[in-house]
Amino acid sequence: MTNLSFSDLTFSWPDGTPVFDGLDAVLGPGHLGLVGSNGEGKSTLLRLIAGELLPARGSVTVSGRLGYLRQDLGLGDGQRVDEVLGIADTRKALHRIESGIAQDTDFDIVGGQWDVEESAVALLGRLGLHYLADSTEQLDRKLETLSGGETVLLGLVAQLLRDPDVLLLDEPTNNLDHVARQRLYAVVGQFSGTVLTVSHDRELLDRMTSIVELRQGELRLFGGNFSEYERIIEAEQEAARAAIRDARSDVRKQSRELVDARIKLDRRLRYGQKMWDTKREPKIVMNERKRQAQVSAGKLRNNHIDKVDTAKEQLQQAQELLRDDREIRVELPDTRLYPGQDVIDLDEVQLACGPTVRLRVSGPERIALTGRNGIGKTTLLHGIAEAPPKVAWRMLPQRLDVFDERLSVFENVAAAAPHASAERIRAQLARFLFRGTDADVAASALSGGERLRAALAMLLLADPAPKLLLLDEPTNNLDLPSLVHLTQALASFEGALIVVSHDPRFLDDIGVTRRAELTAGGLVETLVR
CATH class of the missing domain: 3.40.50.300 (P-loop containing nucleotide triphosphate hydrolases)
Structure with a gap:
């Protein structure tokens, strides 16, 4: 096992x-x-x-x-392909043996892997890399x-x-x-x-x-599976929210009872003091009553204080079970485009990878750029950027390599928005979940999801504000909370989007209005209802 x-x-x-x-x-x-x-x-x-x-x-x-x-x-x-597959030395030894010029060590190198080339091309074929599986010579590519x-x-x-x-x-x-x-x-x-x-x-x-x-x-x-996991977590979170409501109610109840107890104790103390002042009872009796009242008051007060402390502790425990559901919330009015506003007019552009494309974008359209691997989607994005677009634009590359790695998140965003005050930048970064000292972390130390949020902050807070975003596989390397963060940020964006992505649910969530599939013959466009 x-x-x-x-x-x-x-x-x-x-x-x-x-x-x-x-x-x-x-x-x-x-x-x-x-x-x-x-x-x-x-x-x-x-x-x-x-x-x-x-x-x-x-x-x-x-x-x-x-x-x-x-x-x-x-x-x-x-x-070469065979080097990536880790079979380059084995292939060389095989070819020397087959050519009759084998060295003493070649048989040891091959071991029992006489069909290593055939196994490799068969696996390549199973995963759809058919042109690499055409022949063993393709392993030299x-x-x-x-x-x-x-x-x-x-x-x-x-x-x-x-x-x-x-x-x-x-x-x-x-x-x-x-x-x-x-x-x-x-x-x-x-x-x-x-x-x-x-x-x-x-x-x-x-x-x-x-x-x-x-x-x-x-x-x-x-x-x-993951859907079952989500159901379990949501049920636990609902139970935690209910526990928090109950715990808060208990804290309020115990706090009120503590106040009531203190009022009763104050009344007893005032009554005892009045009796002492008027000397209505023998001194020894009043002293004993005073002692008993102090003991009783201490027990009553401590009992209620303990109950309040217990209720607060239970509230804290319930709150610890509730997961952090922070959301990106940004207002980006400067990114707004109006219907009919010209954004891109790409006319008969020949891509290096083959296809000739035409693409026109107007207003706040959201376009999904799709196509098989290797057809040239990233090349097309760069072609759009070089056209150039008719509005301010920014590109989010696959590798998120938009940072000066030596600088902090704050310093990178400040470089992209030189006219913005430090206070405004930090306030906006807080909306991207970089609060306090989190904004001062070096870009080189960020995790995948943190890099995405920092890159989005750089792009969306840039000066001038972008009215067109070109996004190349933006969901790569994201955990699911970060995927939600990306969707939230793009929901606030009021400009045009061209997104390369193979995640259909993500494309639906960001409200794609048009799909453009890149084929060997050019772009095939369809409207999304």
């Missing part, structure tokens, strides 16, 4: 920021989706499992062979001839060729079109070992058998 186990796992970043402190957990076999907010440490946990990072204390145990598809594949354009989505699939093939028992996947559907996603779902679904995947792709997460939530440095296992 393949599993992953963590014993006293402790890890902090070099600046002292803790990620895990004594994590103990066992993850059994199955297909597991790892979810949690950006910055919780999902990718860090995968890197610890893979041995890319070493814990300060404790251990990670993997039963069986491990395959790891990183979020950032770290591949260079000059690499250079990486720069592949699109971002094809590179992701190639990276998955490289891991599957290792014949792993445990497969770690970090955002495996990034840059994949609909067809490629379906093929990946099928291949992952047929994998017989343990899968642990970090993804914002809800359809992929709904194909998992269990969900593992990473929250505040601890792992919690939920049986069932």
Whole structure:
């Protein structure tokens, strides 16, 4: 039974920021989706499992062979396909043996992998990379001839060729079109070992058998897929909200009873003082009554104070169960476009990748730019930017490489909006959830979701305010809360959008009005009702 186990796992970043402190957990076999907010440490946990990072204390145990598809594949354009697949040396040894010029070590290099080329092209074909599967000669192709989505699939093939028992996947559907996603779902679904995947792709997460939530440095296992996980969490949150209402009511009740008790005690004290002043009873009797009243008052007061403290403690415990549901709320009136206002007039532009396109955009249209991997969608976005558009515009690239990494979030936004006051920038950054010292964190230290929010802040708060946004796969590397944040920010944007995305639900959520599919023959446009 393949599993992953963590014993006293402790890890902090070099600046002292803790990620895990004594994590103990066992993850059994199955297909597991790892979810949690950006910055919780999902990718860090995968890197610890893979041995890319070493814990300060404790251990990670993997039963069986491990395959790891990183979020950032770290591949260079000059690499060949067989080098990415890790079979280059084996192929060379095979070819020398077949040519009759084998070296002594070639048979050791090949081992039992006599069909390694055939296995590789078969896997490439299963994942839809048909032109790479045409012949074994295609394994010599250079990486720069592949699109971002094809590179992701190639990276998955490289891991599957290792014949792993445990497969770690970090955002495996990034840059994949609909067809490629379906093929990946099928291949992952047929994998017989343990899968642990970090993804914002809800359809992929709904194909998992269990969900593992990473929250505040601890792992919690939920049986069932992501939809079932959402139902459980929502039920827990509703119970927490009800508990908070009850606890608040109890705090008010106990506080009122404490006030009433104090009023009664004050009345008794006044009565006792009056009796003392008028000397209506013997002194020894009055002293005893005074002593008893003080004891009784102390007990009564302490009893009510204890009840108030208990009620407040229960309220705090209930509030801790309620999750942070912070939302991005921004007002961007300067981004407004009016119906009929000219935005783009692209006429018969020949793209380097082949198609000739025409595109006209007017007013606050929201256009989904779709098409298969490698057809040239990113190239078209750059072509639109170079046209240039007739209004102020900004582009959000796939890699979110819009920052000066040495500067803080605040300093990057200030550079994009030089005429804005520091107070206004910080107020706006707070609306993007960068509050207080969070705005002073260096761009290089941001997590994926934080980079997205910071990049959106740079784009949307820029001077002049953009009236057109070009977004290239903006949902890549996002956890689900960050995906909600992105949707919220775009809902406040009143200009035009052209979005490259393969996430149909996201496109529906942002209110796409037109779809433009890029094909070998140009753009095929359809209205969205």
